[in-house]
Amino acid sequence: MIKRAMKAGGMPSLKSTFAALVKSKRVRGNIKNLLRVNQTSGFDCPGCAWGDNKSGTFQFCENGAKAVAWESTEKKVGEVFFASHSVSSLLKQNDYWLEYQGRLSQPLKYDASTDHYRPIEWSEAFAFIGEQLKQYDANQVELYTSGRASNEVSYLYQLFGRLLGTNNFPDCSNMCHQASGVALNASIGVGKGTVVLDDFDHADAIFVYGQNPGSNHPRMMNALRKAARNGCKIVTFNNLKEVALERFASPQDPVELLTTSATEISHMYLTPKLGGDMAAIRGMVKHILESGAAVAQSFIEAHTIDAEAYIDVVKATRWEQIEEQSGLTKEDIASAATLFTNSSRVISTWAMGLTQHKHSVDTIRELVNLHLLMGQIGNKGAGLCPVRGHSNVQGNRTMGINESPTPAFIDTLEETFGVNLPKTPGHNVYQALQALNNGESKVFIGLGGNLAAAASDTDYTCNAIKQAELCIHIATKLNRTHLLASKDAIILPCLGRSEIDRQNGVEQGITVEDTFSMVHASHGGTEPEGLNCLSETAIIANIAHATLGDTPIDWLYLAEDYSRIRDLIAKTIPGFADFNEKIRQPGGFYLGNTARQRKWVTPTERATFSTALLPDALYPTKVVSEIEKQRGPILTLQTLRSHDQYNTTVYGMNDRYRGIENMRNALFLNPEDAKRMKLNEGDKIEITSIWEDKVTRKVDGFTVVYYDIPKGNAAAYYPETNPLVPLDSVGDKSFTPTSKSIPILVKASTTAIASHQL
Numbered sequence: 200m201i202k203r204a205m206k207a208g209g210m211p212s213l214k215s216t217f218a219a220l221v222k223s224k225r226v227r228g229n230i231k232n233l234l235r236v237n238q239t240s241g242f243d244c245p246g247c248a249w250g251d252n253k254s255g256t257f258q259f260c261e262n263g264a265k266a267v268a269w270e271s272t273e274k275k276v277g278e279v280f281f282a283s284h285s286v287s288s289l290l291k292q293n294d295y296w297l298e299y300q301g302r303l304s305q306p307l308k309y310d311a312s313t314d315h316y317r318p319i320e321w322s323e324a325f326a327f328i329g330e331q332l333k334q335y336d337a338n339q340v341e342l343y344t345s346g347r348a349s350n351e352v353s354y355l356y357q358l359f360g361r362l363l364g365t366n367n368f369p370d371c372s373n374m375c376h377q378a379s380g381v382a383l384n385a386s387i388g389v390g391k392g393t394v395v396l397d398d399f400d401h402a403d404a405i406f407v408y409g410q411n412p413g414s415n416h417p418r419m420m421n422a423l424r425k426a427a428r429n430g431c432k433i434v435t436f437n438n439l440k441e442v443a444l445e446r447f448a449s450p451q452d453p454v455e456l457l458t459t460s461a462t463e464i465s466h467m468y469l470t471p472k473l474g475g476d477m478a479a480i481r482g483m484v485k486h487i488l489e490s491g492a493a494v495a496q497s498f499i500e501a502h503t504i505d506a507e508a509y510i511d512v513v514k515a516t517r518w519e520q521i522e523e524q525s526g527l528t529k530e531d532i533a534s535a536a537t538l539f540t541n542s543s544r545v546i547s548t549w550a551m552g553l554t555q556h557k558h559s560v561d562t563i564r565e566l567v568n569l570h571l572l573m574g575q576i577g578n579k580g581a582g583l584c585p586v587r588g589h590s591n592v593q594g595n596r597t598m599g600i601n602e603s604p605t606p607a608f609i610d611t612l613e614e615t616f617g618v619n620l621p622k623t624p625g626h627n628v629y630q631a632l633q634a635l636n637n638g639e640s641k642v643f644i645g646l647g648g649n650l651a652a653a654a655s656d657t658d659y660t661c662n663a664i665k666q667a668e669l670c671i672h673i674a675t676k677l678n679r680t681h682l683l684a685s686k687d688a689i690i691l692p693c694l695g696r697s698e699i700d701r702q703n704g705v706e707q708g709i710t711v712e713d714t715f716s717m718v719h720a721s722h723g724g725t726e727p728e729g730l731n732c733l734s735e736t737a738i739i740a741n742i743a744h745a746t747l748g749d750t751p752i753d754w755l756y757l758a759e760d761y762s763r764i765r766d767l768i769a770k771t772i773p774g775f776a777d778f779n780e781k782i783r784q785p786g787g788f789y790l791g792n793t794a795r796q797r798k799w800v801t802p803t804e805r806a807t808f809s810t811a812l813l814p815d816a817l818y819p820t821k822v823v824s825e826i827e828k829q830r831g832p833i834l835t836l837q838t839l840r841s842h843d844q845y846n847t848t849v850y851g852m853n854d855r856y857r858g859i860e861n862m863r864n865a866l867f868l869n870p871e872d873a874k875r876m877k878l879n880e881g882d883k884i885e886i887t888s889i890w891e892d893k894v895t896r897k898v899d900g901f902t903v904v905y906y907d908i909p910k911g912n913a914a915a916y917y918p919e920t921n922p923l924v925p926l927d928s929v930g931d932k933s934f935t936p937t938s939k940s941i942p943i944l945v946k947a948s949t950t951a952i953a954s955h956q957l
């Protein structure tokens with residue numbers, strides 16, 4: 200039986216950090232790098248989007264150190280490597296092996312006749328790309344973006360795509376926090392969180408929904424630890440018991456580092472069923488109304504609409520439905536509600552546990568309803584905090600990486616550059632994959648990321664990408680998406696966040712926006728030795744120059760000095776006036792948030808209560824009920840990360856906090872569910888998901904692991920279980936994959952080898 204860690208952080212975190220540095224084979228250089236991470240004169244961590252307080256020598260976490268070491272490594276792959284490995288042979292390797300081979304060290308072009316990538320000169324690569332792109336209709340091009348791209352390159356990228364003639368901008372937001380943006384825009388008029396980092400020091404209560412910051416945003420644990428030690432009550436709603444949300448030891452506290460001591464984080468820890476958070480929040484509101492607790496009537500009257508209609512919906516919701524759907528008792532829900540009402544300043548924070556469901560938009564709007572009812576928006580220490588993933592995923596959106604840009608944004612670009620731009624909405628990830636699969640789109644450009652591993656329905660996704668006639672990949676390391684070549688493909692190696700970016704001999708800085716809407720500068724400090732790489736900004740500028748020429752924009756002139764790009768951003772994007780001046784100040788600057796100021800940019804100029812009913816089901820009940828009768832009990836699966844992982848990048852095979860060693864094909868089950876299916880811990884199993892299209896989606900060779908999880912629920916790592924998520928199973932209004940609510944059947948395996956080696 201596995202043994203979970205007794206606390207998160209502490210000495211094991213320090214040891215794991217050092218091991219990552221050793222693995223990079225650049226120990227001394229990466230120690231210097233870590234001393235510059237998230238510092239005023241240093242570079243922004245290439246990991247998560249949590250904010251920086253800019254005080255103290257160490258501003259990195261264990262996973263941030265792994266991200267830096269993963270990027271800054273002595274290992275390199277180039278001509279010799281690709282001469283020895285065909286693309287077909289590389290596709291048989293898992294993603295961990297592919298990325299661990301090292302940094303891409305030179306530009307490469309796929310040769311379909313030999314099935315190998317071969318070196319190509321930069322000038323030849325750009326000329327080839329330019330000539331090829333001119334042959335396609337703009338709407339046949341898909342411009343994908345990962346969340347690590349800087350503000351500067353994101354701005355150039357969207358400008359290039361729109362001048363080319365398309366709004367096809369699928370991006371990683373479509374797979375994670377899209378539901379947050381849709382819900383917040385509809386409710387309060389802005390798709391970003393309303394709090395800043397300092398608010399965590401002033402909250403009386405913090406409600407944490409559907410997230411595991413100990414692994415996914417470890418620096419957030421310092422804010423939660425500080426809040427807990429100051430008397431703030433932390434209430435966690437999370438399907439699994441995660442040790443970091445129970446006990447956390449700061450590696451910077453000598454006592455907690457060297458002893459068994461740790462800080463108790465959660466005052467209350469509730470484990471709802473998967474998809475049950477909306478019902479739990481609805482129950483909190485119902486208890487507040489039934490108990491006669493005071494609501495913020497003056498705030499409601501001055502700032503909102505549809506409150507009465509919402510209250511009527513709450514009153515009509517039965518407690519039996521709330522308890523059954525949430526998996527929580529009325530008493531537990533009431534206790535959480537009482538703590539909320541007894542707190543003057545409340546922050547609610549969430550991540551993918553809320554966003555990757557069919558009804559995610561309604562769930563997040565329900566959470567906003569609770570805050571509106573109690574007036575908990577716009578006060579210091581109170582508000583809404585979606586915790587974003589990659590380090591600049593929020594900045595990408597601010598810069599215009601959006602398949603449905605606002606008319607005001609397009610009008611401003613047209614006026615500034617004297618051009619006509621496309622107005623028709625383009626493709627998100629879901630639509631882009633469909634378009635590639637059916638031949639509607641012909642070109643895939645990937646500005647970072649690993650779409651093949653990140654997207655749902657792996658077989659469908661890989662086939663869709665492989666249909667492209669031209670693939671252009673801008674990346675630091677080799678990954679599976681680069682290998683899905685059928686005709687023409689180019690790999691353009693780029694600089695990492697930690698490396699010095701010089702243009703015409705002058706060092707450049709980039710900027711990023713964190714989850715708190717703080718914009719700050721980033722300056723790499725490591726020489727890119729042995730790498731024939733260009734910056735992402737220079738690569739996009741050269742592609743645009745080769746494709747569109749220099750009218751109306753001189754792309755290469757902009758790429759010579761990134762301050763010129765920032766001047767254009769200042770002209771065209773609200774909040775960025777005096778951009779170049781503002782980023783010189785320590786810590787950067789705050790973009791502001793209209794909802795924080797209690798200004799509601801909605802059609803009615805008021806915050807809007809949602810009146811959605813609780814969902815009838817998480818997935819098609821008719822299909823599920825028939826299968827359950829014939830083939831056995833159906834569980835609801837969520838995909839998640841291990842502690843040794845960031846997004847699709849796997850750093851190792853261990854998950855220290857959950858007690859997993861040297862294994863990723865694990866299925867976490869409630870022991871009672873396992874016994875009901877006549878399975879024991881350690882048994883090998885196959886997992887099949889259920890969907891309406893009758894396509895068989897199965898993974899095999901997984902191992903049963905007993906875990907503290909509600910009955911009827913299960914969990915497993917992604918991307919290994921992405922093959923189980925149907926492409927068409929997406930969130931209402933958001934198109935986000937339903938990776939936290941997958942109906943599955945589990946049975947004993949006929950083979951001990953996983954059918955998908957991702």
